[in-house]
Amino acid sequence: MTATYTPGTPCRLADVPHWDAETDVLVVGFGIAGACAAIEAASAGASVTVLEVASTWGGSAALSGGEFYLGGGGGTPVQQAAGFEDSTEDFASYLRLSGGPGVDEERVGLYAEGALDHFRWLQEQGIPFKGTFLPGKWLEPMTDDTLIWSGSEMAWPFSAVAKPAPRGHAAQMEGMGAGKVIMDLLAERALGLGVRAEFDARALSLVADTDNAVQGLVARIDGQPRFIRARKGVILCAGGFICNQEMLRRFAPEALVAAEVPTTGGNDDGSGIRMGMSVGGAVSHMHEFFATKPLFPPDNMVRGIFVNQRGQRFINEDAYHGRICRYILRQPEGRAWLLMDNAIFARPDFRPDIDIAAVGESWEEVETDLGLPAGELVHTVERYNAYAEAGEDPLFHKHTQWMQPLVEPPFAALSFCPEDYPATGFTLGGLTTQPTGEVLDVDGQPVPGLYAAGRTTCGLPRWGEGYSSGISLGDGSFFGRLAGRTVAARPAADSDSDQAA
Numbered sequence: 001m002t003a004t005y006t007p008g009t010p011c012r013l014a015d016v017p018h019w020d021a022e023t024d025v026l027v028v029g030f031g032i033a034g035a036c037a038a039i040e041a042a043s044a045g046a047s048v049t050v051l052e053v054a055s056t057w058g059g060s061a062a063l064s065g066g067e068f069y070l071g072g073g074g075g076t077p078v079q080q081a082a083g084f085e086d087s088t089e090d091f092a093s094y095l096r097l098s099g100g101p102g103v104d105e106e107r108v109g110l111y112a113e114g115a116l117d118h119f120r121w122l123q124e125q126g127i128p129f130k131g132t133f134l135p136g137k138w139l140e141p142m143t144d145d146t147l148i149w150s151g152s153e154m155a156w157p158f159s160a161v162a163k164p165a166p167r168g169h170a171a172q173m174e175g176m177g178a179g180k181v182i183m184d185l186l187a188e189r190a191l192g193l194g195v196r197a198e199f200d201a202r203a204l205s206l207v208a209d210t211d212n213a214v215q216g217l218v219a220r221i222d223g224q225p226r227f228i229r230a231r232k233g234v235i236l237c238a239g240g241f242i243c244n245q246e247m248l249r250r251f252a253p254e255a256l257v258a259a260e261v262p263t264t265g266g267n268d269d270g271s272g273i274r275m276g277m278s279v280g281g282a283v284s285h286m287h288e289f290f291a292t293k294p295l296f297p298p299d300n301m302v303r304g305i306f307v308n309q310r311g312q313r314f315i316n317e318d319a320y321h322g323r324i325c326r327y328i329l330r331q332p333e334g335r336a337w338l339l340m341d342n343a344i345f346a347r348p349d350f351r352p353d354i355d356i357a358a359v360g361e362s363w364e365e366v367e368t369d370l371g372l373p374a375g376e377l378v379h380t381v382e383r384y385n386a387y388a389e390a391g392e393d394p395l396f397h398k399h400t401q402w403m404q405p406l407v408e409p410p411f412a413a414l415s416f417c418p419e420d421y422p423a424t425g426f427t428l429g430g431l432t433t434q435p436t437g438e439v440l441d442v443d444g445q446p447v448p449g450l451y452a453a454g455r456t457t458c459g460l461p462r463w464g465e466g467y468s469s470g471i472s473l474g475d476g477s478f479f480g481r482l483a484g485r486t487v488a489a490r491p492a493a494d495s496d497s498d499q500a501a
Ligand SMILES: Cc1cc2nc3c(=O)[nH]c(=O)nc-3n(C[C@H](O)[C@H](O)[C@H](O)COP(=O)(O)OP(=O)(O)OC[C@H]3O[C@@H](n4cnc5c(N)ncnc54)[C@H](O)[C@@H]3O)c2cc1C
Pocket: 028, 029, 030, 031, 032, 033, 034, 051, 052, 053, 054, 057, 058, 059, 060, 061, 062, 063, 064, 065, 066, 067, 068, 069, 140, 201, 202, 203, 204, 237, 238, 239, 240, 263, 264, 265, 267, 268, 269, 271, 272, 426, 453, 454, 455, 456, 469, 470, 471, 472, 473, 474, 476
């Protein structure tokens, strides 16, 4: 009978018929974390093989905006050139709050202390940062500028704990999608260092001895199971699990309902996490996810106010779009509308055909059209207009920069309800690891031979309400590098040869 291999069950060492190939370090996934792990491991002199299920490198990172969340140390050269100072303390305070309940203090400390060096390293890999700042509210730069406000830095409660500074460092490229620029450069760098890449190669299951010490893995290459031995260790960098409906049902049912459209390259099937769990790896924050229904650009959208189906506000609208989305999702039935008057009326650039659920010459008409309880929306707008006149939002602390009374008819309500504007997103939970990459079991002990980084782990970004653009590429690249260095420094298990997979 032909054996079947699945991520949830390790192949026992005794069942390996032969090794098809050997390498020091075996990396699963050629996205941001995998590429950075491979570069560091190869730079340290290890032989490295990367398995990638797709036909080329990149993963979600190649589809991304190419923003890294960086700062501290007085400011990166890009921040300084734009006139922003950024202390390590402020950077760490921001990251601590954005990590939410269960924040990993050690990881935050390492990242805040090391971000400036990491920025230099990214430059050394050839990633271009032009060094100019693009003011306003953006998802990613549409110009070739390389610094933006990419989180909730200027918005309450973040602005109350850390001096704001823009930290979204995007690779230089005219228009959106700089992730492709980054991944092409990192992949070329890795291959130039002698890293072997196998494409159309799906990691199926880990190979482990009876104590769950990882020895390698089984991969499907050319339609056949291949047994690849890892003399120093396996690093799982296979992304998250937003594409795996069964895992979402079990671990993140809110994400299943909320993030209807996965924001990924399509291979985030949780195979990396399941492989780690199969040998006793613990998981954390599996219910957490990033989701968005982008409202800005243009900036004008931020001058509107969100109400739920009780006609009540629920958030400061100047917060990061992902934080706003998570607040929308937890309103009754996930229903919310953005109210705008004629003076500020606009549509989101990313949703130009957004459903305008109600229009009226008065807020009473809009309230009636939306079928909201009589007087509630009208009361909310009246209170908001009074706060805007007074220059203070005592309820949600929206910055006065974004507040103006909504008094010029006609008035409109833009629908952010699930049926009109589905959210997109990805998961944030994953394997529990040391910042240096070791996968930990339920007792907090390292699983021998197993390491992980990126969205396969529960890393720096672990709270949807605190997410900022750039944290995922920042986390994946920074901790991917650490994992690569950690594994390369391990003694190699005895071997006969070093063959290509
Ligand atoms: C449109 C978009 C914009 C984004 N913008 C940003 C941004 O500007 N900044 C930011 O920080 N984040 C951004 N993100 C999120 C970010 O891209 C991801 O969170 C990040 O790439 C995760 O890194 P990773 O290395 O864990 O996974 P990936 O980069 O997705 O790499 C994982 C790789 O593993 C491969 N793989 C999976 N399973 C297997 C298997 N069994 N065997 C072999 N290979 C496997 C996948 O094919 C993939 O290539 C964006 C995402 C999208 C889609």
